[in-house]
Every structure is written in C-alpha cells, then in structure tokens.
Amino acid sequence: MIGLPTPTRDAEFAEFVNAASPSLSWTAFLLTGDRDTAADLVQEALIRTYLAWRKVRRGDATAYARRTLVNLNIDQWRRRTPSPSEQVDRADRRNAEGTVDDRDELVRMLAGLPAQQRRVLVLRYFSDLPEAEVAGLLGISLGAVTSAASRGLASLRTQYTPVTGGEDR
Numbered sequence: 001m002i003g004l005p006t007p008t009r010d011a012e013f014a015e016f017v018n019a020a021s022p023s024l025s026w027t028a029f030l031l032t033g034d035r036d037t038a039a040d041l042v043q044e045a046l047i048r049t050y051l052a053w054r055k056v057r058r059g060d061a062t063a064y065a066r067r068t069l070v071n072l073n074i075d076q077w078r079r080r081t082p083s084p085s086e087q088v089d090r091a092d093r094r095n096a097e098g099t100v101d102d103r104d105e106l107v108r109m110l111a112g113l114p115a116q117q118r119r120v121l122v123l124r125y126f127s128d129l130p131e132a133e134v135a136g137l138l139g140i141s142l143g144a145v146t147s148a149a150s151r152g153l154a155s156l157r158t159q160y161t162p163v164t165g166g167e168d169r
Helices: 007-032 035-051 061-078 102-111 115-126 131-138 142-159
Strands: none
Touching (some): 007 102, 035 061, 061 131, 115 131, 115 142, 131 142
8 A cells, every 4th residue: 555645755855855866866867878868767766666655765765766677677678668779870880080979989889789788787787785785676687787787798899999189080
C-alpha cells in the first residue's frame, strides 16, 4: 500500500533526490546516449522510487532507484525505441579542427555498442558496481557480465583514437 505523503517522508525523499540525481542522471545518459531520454528515465525511476519510499528508505534507496532505472531502460529497448547508435551521426565523430571532447567521444563510442555491453560497462565502470551486483541488476550470469565487459572494452579500445597535438589532419 502506498503511504500518504507526510512532511517527513517528503523531506527524506527530497534529500535523497538531491543526493542521488547526479549519479542517476549520468548513468541514464550513458545508457541512452540522449539527454532528453535520460531525463525522462530518471524522472520515471524517481517516481517509482517515491511510490515505494516506505519500504525503500530502510534499505539502499540509490540501489533501488538505479535498478529501476536499468529496468526501465531495458523495457524501452524491448519496445524497440531507436537505439542510441541509430541516433548518433557517425559521420560527425570529430569537428573540423580535429579536436573532440573526450566525454563526447566516449558517449558516442558507448552508443555504438550492443545494449548489453553498454549496460554492463556503464554499471561496472561508471557506477563502480561489482560484477555480482551488475549481474543481479541485469538478471544475467556473472560470466555474461565478464564476457560483455571484455568484449565492450575491446571494442572501445579499437574505436578510440587519442587526439595528440601538432598532427595535421
């Protein structure tokens, strides 16, 4: 049963939102590759977390919200919304001067990975979760996490071309 809002409950949840939003937003952005989609995902995860707040606040609320976020992302993918790799203009990987922001390059490279590899890399390395927790969040085996991480990192390594100064392009 959903408890009625109370000043204490609302204050606790507001404090949680302020603390967890940056991490959830970054995770959602890395999962989706799109700021608007990520914002929608975070909003929906926070709504669901608020509705379950009575039971969630006693445990790890951030873990609950993150799992909700990942599950919502998987649900969107299953409904076959355009993937981030379909939304990224591959021809524009670098600007005319040949420089690129590392963060932008990373997001573009992540967008090109298969969904499971992207999820594993985001949760494992950007959210700094242990392999067992990533496996639990995604509902896959520990071996699948290890394999997806290995393949994803190998793919990122082949795509990454560091920008060095003084080279003609």
